[in-house]
Amino acid sequence: MANLAAVVGIGQTKYTTKRTDVSIAGLVREAAVNALKDADLTWNDIDAVIVGKAPDMFEGVIMPEIYLTDALGCNGKPMLRVHTAGSVGGSTALVAASHVQSGTFKRVLTVSFEKQSESNAMWALSNPQPFSTHLNAGAGGYFAPIIREYMRRSKAPYNVGIKVAVKDRLHGARNPLAHLQKPDITMQEVEDSFMLWDPIRFLESCPSSDGACAMVIANEELATKAPKPPAWIRGVAMRSEPTMYAGRDEVNPQAGRDCAADVYKQAGITNPRKDLDCAEVYVPFSWYEPMWLENLGFAPKGEGWKLTMAGATSLDEGGDIPWNCSGGVLSSNPIGASGMIRFAEAARQVRGDAGAHQVEGAKLALGHAYGGGAQFFAMWVVGSQKS
Amino acid sequence: MSQEKNMSDDQDVITGIKAPVYLKYNFTAGAAPARFLAQIKKGVLTGQRCPKCSAVYVPPRGSCASCGVATEEEVVLSDKATVQSFTIVSIPIPGNPIQPPYIIANVVPDGANISFIHLLSECVNEEIHIGQRVQAVWKPEAEWDYAMDNIRYFKPLDEADVPVDRIGKLPVTGLEG
C-alpha cells in the first residue's frame, strides 16, 4: 500500500503569451516561490525537486533542469526530470507524489513549465521526416479528423464545441491567472471566429502561453501539520499506448479508459459524475470535453455532448459536475505545465482555495492530462479527506 | 575610488537576446522506412505485415506497435485508398506552395490496416466524407525520389463508399475484391 501524501502548497505564474520580464529560471522560480509561500515553507524544507516540461526544443535548451537547479534550490538534493509529451505536467506530479508515497521522501517540490516564446514551437514539432509528407498543419491538423469522427459517431450538433469554448472562457474570466480573459464571449463570437482546421475554429483552440506551475507534496505527518488544508492524494494512475496500431480507437482511447478505471478504483469512485465534485481535464480543443466525458465515464458512449449542452459541466449554469473551473487549457496553455495546472487546480478545489472559480464544498476532484496522439494519460484524484 | 552611482540605472531594460542555435544532423529513417522509400521511388506503395497479428503497417516504422515485434514481410499495396477521416485546413503550411483551404485526410490504402496523413485535391472540399474512395495522384516519374511526396495528393474515385466498420480492413483488391 502506498503511503499517504498530500498537496500542501500550490504556486502558479500568471499565464500570458510572452513573459519577457523573466528568464526561464525566473519563471520557474516564481512558481516555486509561490508554492513555498502557500505552504509556509522555505527551500530548506524541500528534500527533492521533480521538474517536468514538454520537448526541450520548445526552448532550445537541452535538459534545462541541469541549469535550473540553482533557481530551484536543488543543489545537494536529488533532481528528476520527466518528459511524457503533453501529459508531462500530470506525469510529473505523479512522479513527485511517488517520491513521498514510496516513503522515500518527506516533502518534495515539483515544477512544470513552458516558455514557448523563447523559441519557435511550431518548428520544434515539425522536423521534416522523409517518410511522411511534410504537412505542418499544427496539432489541430492531427486532432481535427479525430473530432470529425466523434461528431459522426455521436451525431452531436455542430455547436457543442462552441458551447465548451464559451463555457471555459467564462470560467477563465473568474481566474485572474488565466491567459485569455474573455468575460463577454458569446456563442456567436466563437461561431464567427476563423475556421482553422474544420471543425476546429480559432476560438475552439487553446492559446500558446508562457507559464509555470509548482506544488509541494508532503507525507501524512507533515501534511497533517500544514497551515492550510491539504489536498490528499487518493488515487494516481498512468497509461500509455502506441500512437498508431491497427484497430486503435483514437476517439475513445483504451489507455484513457483504463487509466480512469484504475484511478477511480483507488479512490473508491464508482460513479464519477456523482462521486466527484469537479474535474480539471485536459481539453486543448473544445470538442475534447464531450469526448473525454465519455472516455472518463461521466457519460455513456455517444452522450458526452448531452452533458455539455445541458450545462452539467458549467459553473455559471450551476452544473452538477463542473469541468475546468479554472478556464482549463482553452484559457491557458503553457504546454509542459498544462497537465500540472489541471492537477493543481483540482487540489485547489478540494482545499477550498480556488477563489472566484471555487466549486462550493468540493471534496473530491479529478486532475487529468493527456499527450502525444492522445496516447499518454496521467490522472489523480484528490480529496479534502484522507479517505 | 568607487562610483556611488549604480551602473544599471543608465541601462535599457533587456527583455531578450538573440542566440540562434544551428545543429546539423545526418538523419536516417531506419531500416524498415528505408525499404519503403526504395519502393516508393519506383512508384510502388508498400506496407509491412506483423508476423503475429497480421496487421499491415504503412508506412512501416520497423515494428508492429501493437505486438512490439519486428515487421519483416513486405506487402505491395494498392494506391487506391479510403478516407478514414479528414480536416479542411484554412492556414498555410510554412514553405509549402499549397494554398488554403486544403484537405488533410487520414487515408488507408487497400491492403493496409492503418492510415497515414496525406492531402486530398481535385475535389469539392465540402463533398468529402468519411468512407470516401480516393486514389493517389503521382508526380511525373522523372521527379520520383525517396519520398512520400512522390504522391502529390489523393483524388476522389467514383466508387461506392466503404462502410465505416470496414475502413482499414479492405484487401488489396478493394471493396469489391
Add this chain to the structure above:
Amino acid sequence: MKQIAIVAYQQTDSVSDAGAVNEVELIMPVLARTFKQAGLKSAQDVGFTCSGSCDYLQGAAFAFVAGVDALGAVPPIKESHVEMDAAWALYESMLKIRMGHADSALIYGFGKSSPGELPIVLSQQLDPYYLAPLWVDSISLAAMQARIMLDRGLITERDMAEVVSRSRRNAMNNPHAQLSGDISPEDVLAEETYLSPLRKADCCPVSDGASAMIIATVEQAKAWGLPYVIISGIDHCIETHNLGMRDLTDSVSTRIAANRAGMNAGKVDVAELYAPFSHQEIILTRALGLDEGTSVNPSGGVLAGNLMMASGLSRIGEVFNRIVKGEARRGIAHATSGPCLQHNLVTVLEQGENA
C-alpha cells in the same frame, strides 16, 4: 521498505554508427533479449515501464514516443519517461515498486548520437543566456577540468594514461566494447593532444546503442525463479550549474549520493563509474574513497563505449553481471549527467540468495 532486485540486463554492442536503424529498431532486439533472459514475453508481463532518452541526440522531438512502438503496449501499459540517463528511469521505477503500484519494471535507455556532433549538441545544455551562446562543447569543459587537476598537481598525464590503458585492456573481455586493446600507458602518452591536455584516448567515444533491465521485488524474483542481485541502495544528487562555484577537482555530489545509498556499509568489490574522461575516473575514485580492494570499471567503463542515455543504466547492469557470475559479492554503480560531473547517481548492489 520492500527489497528490490535486478533479474535481467542486456545491452547492444557499442558502435560508432548504428547505421540505418531508427529508435524502434535499435531498442526492439535488446528488449527481446532482456525479456528472454527473464522468461517474459513483453512489457505486458511487468508492472511498470520507464525509459530514458534525449531528443537532441538524434535531433527529433518526441524520440521516446517511437520507443513505445517496441513495447507491445496493447492493451495499454503503465509507462513513463525521463529526459535523462536511464539510470534515473530505474530510480523512478524503484519508487513505483516501493509505493506498491508495481512488483516489477522494465527500464531501458537508448541513444543514437551519431547523427549529430555530440560535443557541440551538449553545449546547448548549458545556461541558455550566458554559456550556451558561447558554444562551449563538452570536451572543452572537461579539458579545463583536467587542466585544473594537472596544474594543482593532483594528477599527472601518466595517471590519466593509466586509466585509459586499464580501460582498453579490461574492455578486451567486454564483447560490447567499441574500443579495446592491449595498450600501455606509454602508447597513450605517445598520442598527440587533441584538446589540451586531453588526448583522444582520454575521451569516451561517441556511440550508438541501447540497454535494458528488468527489476522486481525479491518475492517476485523468487517466484520467477531467477538469479537476482539486490539493489540495497540508490541515491542521487545535483550540484550548482555554475562551474565557477564548484570545486571541479572533487565530486561532492557523488560522495553525498554514495553515503546516502549506504555504500560504506560493506566492502565494495567492484565499481562501475560513469567517467566520460580519464581524469574524471580519478576524481570519482577519490571522491568515493575507493582503494585497491575495489575493481574499478572491469568492463572498460564508458571510455570503451558510451551509450548516451543508457551508459548510467549499463554501469548498473555491468555490476549486476559481475555479481551474478560470482566475480563479486557487492558493488556500486555510478551514473552522471551534465557538464563536468554535475549530477550523480550511485547504486549499491548486493548478491541475492540464489545469485
